[in-house]
Amino acid sequence: MALESKQLNNILELKDVNVSFTVESSSLHILRDVSLQVPRGSFLCIVGESGCGKSVTAQAIVQLLPDNGRVDSGLISYYENDQATELNKLEKFGREMRSFRGAKIGMIFQDTLSSLNPAHRVGRQVAESLLQHHNLSKDEAKERVIELFRKLGIPDPERRYNAYPHEFSGGMRQRVMIAIATICEPDLVIADEPTTALDVTIQAQIMTLLKNLQKSAKRTFILITHNMALVSEVADHVAVMYLGRVVEYGSVDQVLRTPRHPYTQALLQSVPSLDADKSVELKTVDGQTPSPAEVTKGCEFAERCLFATDTCRDQIIPLMTFQGNHQVRCIRLDEKGNLPKQNKAGSNV
Amino acid sequence: MSKEIVFTEPLYQAKGIKKYFPVTGGVLRRKIGEVKALDGVDLDIYRGETISIIGESGCGKTTLGRMLAVLQKPTGGELSFDFGDGLKNVVGLNRTEELAFRRRVQMIFQDPYTSFNPRQRVGAAIDEVLQVHGMKDPEERFSRIKESCEMVNMRVEYLQRYPHEFSGGQRQRLAIARCLAIRPELIIADEIVSALDVSIQAQIINLLRQIQRETGLSFVFITHDVAVARYVGHRIAVMYLGSVVEILPAGALPENAEHPYTIALLSAVPDMNLQGKKKEIVLQGEVPSPIDAPSGCAFSTRCPYVMDICKTTRPVLRLAYEADSSHQVACHLEKPPIGA
Incomplete structure (x- = not known):
């Protein structure tokens, strides 16, 4: 068992989480003994190439795995006021789990166009989670949304409240997604490749915004990305994943x-x-x-x-x-953490 | 800084290239406006060099690539290519001339899966190109194909397979092999590493550089990744909203960029080694729509150093402040905005 005092500092802990997907009646082992500690108020980046399981890790935390995926074993614990909740023991769409998703854990996804409903005005979509989790009138909710739009740098927020997703540019849509994720002031925000589809100058704007949201409200962020250079600019802690396993974890x-x-x-x-x-x-x-x-x-x-x-x-x-x-996670390191000097002969096959 | 090789023999010249796409509206689909995808681009490509074209989405870099490959005709301007006896216009060629041009200029696209026929073995796909270009002897064709496969480190047995049997990186190698088989003089590569994971991306980048060194081919390397562009190219052309705003030797990046947009682009690129060491211009807002592009300098609406003249008069490419004949900037500022 880990130390009690250490757990208090973490908002989220994953312990030996295994996830498998059933594909064409065979089982694929996608997450392999994933253990992560997420210190409260920190900015953790999970990096890796496509197929390494970084997005699946995020989906497992909020119990939004696709229908053919399931958590086989392990613990996902969320800590709040000295109390631990095992997220993966909760019913997937039960009341308790829903009180975490959106309210305590916010989520930002890469593909804004498919995450937003094209038939509803964006303001309503942002207000929806407020109305779901808090006892507010529609007008109060609208006021809060417009205030947040302004804070997130969406120009002309009163008018934009009534616009549809297709009327926004990619960068502005991502700001709307951030609004949805943060409107209930969650303690933890998970952002899955939020800037991958954006241009670098817009990416810089969005990352500055996320970093400010983290610092100003002492919020915890988990950013999932494949971009190492981006990690170096925002992260406190980094987890590197390869084929479902965390191979390295430490400070940036x-x-x-x-x-x-x-x-x-x-x-x-x-x-x-x-x-x-x-x-x-x-x-x-x-x-x-x-x-x-x-x-x-x-x-x-x-x-x-x-x-x-x-x-x-x-x-x-x-x-x-x-x-x-x-x-x-490497047995070729010596006690000081160095790899052997001599490369294996004939390795370049 | 690594020393720069200077190329002097022009292979391809683009002068004042314009491409306007009509915008239609209403029930009668009448033309109601124009998207100025390219608005007067001048570019020289020299024999044996790699020129990288960078810019954000919608800046016209892909359209420029398609113009250079004459896959679409420009609305205005001249394209001239050196077939061996001086520069010659290439727009509106007859069938035989066009074939001669296409044999010399080849293009590779971002998604190799859609540029191969899924029902044709990859070997046949490469063979077809050679047949189109009039190589009649099957053995000669096969030895060409074999040679180009060796250049991209693909086994010849793989030629019997179908496109879906390969990974993204392998398919991109095959697309390169197909290009190389007819021994072109210029390859236009449009975002060819963007869809690949970084470890695979590095393999393709090394391969391109190696081919370039060994064959002396010219490359136009179109990308949105500034660091990759700098690493692959000898020169960099920076585009913004349909025009080239700066052309500079790759080695001049990142320190000696002079156009405010180039500096802003560089400061937005996350970089491990240069953290806190870069000149900073933080851009507000987004790229304006090319339908109602600003008159004067295209960048004037977002430029922190904008002057009155910028809003009315379009700057043309001129020699950079750091007088190097291969460094040109299109900006009214007399001195680079941040101490060069």
């Missing part, structure tokens, strides 16, 4: 400045920086991410890893903890 400095896991290292070196030396080739990872059905034992990254040994492919890889709670 630990993970991005001193990455330990071979996958994190490769991921960081494969994106050119704005001041990259053009005479140096980008580091690549050979091959491609395997399907979850192909890897059933050992390290998920072993097939593409330059440091992998036979042991890596056979045994369960334990989580190693280094100075300052820097957690890495």
Whole structure:
């Protein structure tokens, strides 16, 4: 059992969460023993490539997995006033779970056009969750929505309240999504790739907005993204995922400045920086991410890893903890957290 | 800073390229306005260089690529290509001339899944291109295909497969192989790494750079990712709302950008190494619609340094303040806005 005092500092904890999806009558192991601690008031980023399970993690937390997915084992605990609630033990669409979704946990999704109802005015869609969770009159709700629109930088909020989603640009629609997610002033906001479909200048505006929302209200944010550079600008803590497993977790400095896991290292070196030396080739990872059905034992990254040994492919890889709670799932690290100097011969197949 | 190679032999020249798309409305679908997707673009592409075109969505970079490939005809302006005996107009060519042009200029698209026929084996798809261009001998065609597959590190056995059997990165390699098979002189690559995961993206970027070094091909590399554009290209053309606002050597980024929009774009790009070290111009608002683009400078509605002249007179490309003949800016400001 973890320390009591430590739990008080966390708003959310995931412990050995396993999720599987049934696809064509076979079961795919999508999340593999995912454990995460989310300190209250922090900004946690979950990064990884497509198919690594980062979005599924978010869906599992709020119990919005697709119909063919289910949490097989593990605990998802939400802490509030010294009280823990096991979210995954609640009924999916029961009263209690609904009091979390929207009210205590806000969600922002990538695809704004399919998340907003095209037939309803946006103001009403934002006010809906207010009316659901609070005892307010329609006029009071409208007032609160317009006030929030103004705070989020939506110009002419009184008029925009009555507009339809298609009348908004992508960046403005994402602001509306943020309004829906934060109107009930939730303590925790989960944002799944909120800026991936947006241009960089708009992305910068939205990220500044999110960061301010986090700081001003001491809110906790979980941002799911594939963009390492974006992580470096906003995160306090980072979890790196690969094929359903958290392979590295730590503070933003630990993970991005001193990455330990071979996958994190490769991921960081494969994106050119704005001041990259053009005479140096980008580091690549050979091959491609395997399907979850192909890897059933050992390290998920072993097939593409330059440091992998036979042991890596056979045994369960334990989580190693280094100075300052820097957690890495790799058995090739020495006690100081360094990888062996010599690359495995003939690795470049 | 790595040293810049200067290319001097022009291969392709675009002068004052305009592309207007009509906007129709009402029951009779009458023309009620125009979208100025491209509004007077000048661009020289030199033999052996990679020029990256960057800009945000709707800035016209894809339209420019399609113009350069003559997939659509420009509304105005001139496109001239060097077939080996000097620059020659390429708009409105006859069938044989057009084929000769297409053999030299090839295009790769963002989504390779939609650019391959799902019911045709990829080998046949590549073979077809060679047949169209008049290679009659099957053995010669096969050796060409084999050679181009080797260049993109694909096994020849894979040619028997169908497009759906490949991953996104592999399909993009095959699209590149199909281009290379007829040995073009210029490849226009439109957002070809945008849909790929970063580890795969790095493989394709390295591959492109390697092909470029080995064959001396010219590339037009269209992307929205500034860091990738800088890494891949020798020169960068920055576009905003249908015009090129700055052309500069890749090595001049990020420090020596002079156009306020380029600086704003750079400061919006998250970057691990340059955190807190970049010049900052934070843009408010969004790109105006190209239907009612501002008169004068297209950027004048959002530019923090806007002057009266910007609202009335359109700036043309001129030499940058940091006098380097390959660095041009379209801006009325006499000095770069933030100390260069």
